[in-house]
Amino acid sequence: MKYPRTVNRYCPNCRKHTKHIVSVYKKGKERAMNHGRRRVERKKKGYGSFPKEIFHKNAKINKRTLPVLECSECKKKHYAKSYRVKKFEIQEV
Numbered sequence: 001m002k003y004p005r006t007v008n009r010y011c012p013n014c015r016k017h018t019k020h021i022v023s024v025y026k027k028g029k030e031r032a033m034n035h036g037r038r039r040v041e042r043k044k045k046g047y048g049s050f051p052k053e054i055f056h057k058n059a060k061i062n063k064r065t066l067p068v069l070e071c072s073e074c075k076k077k078h079y080a081k082s083y084r085v086k087k088f089e090i091q092e093v
């Protein structure tokens with residue numbers, strides 16, 4: 001799917017329609033000592049099998065792509081509608 005690089009969208013901070021610059025959301029680096037990581041590390045201690053099941057029966061082929069819109073006036077970011085598509089390109093129009 002093709003998505004334009006700039007879109008005119010409503011900005012809740014400016015409370016009007018402004019020009020937004022589109023980029024794709026990327027997951028940030030996970031902290032090594034977050035709560036879930038600490039819990040898994042505690043469970044993995046000692047004897048026994050791996051505490052969490054490993055998921056194999058994956059029915060969905062494509063991951064969701066989330067476009068991030070950055071307001072060109074206040075520089076705040078908000079999210080647009082996400083899509084499950086094979087290919088997501090940002091394109092100059």
Ligand SMILES: [Zn+2]
Pocket residue numbers: 011012013014015018071072073074075076
């Ligand atoms: Zn704004």
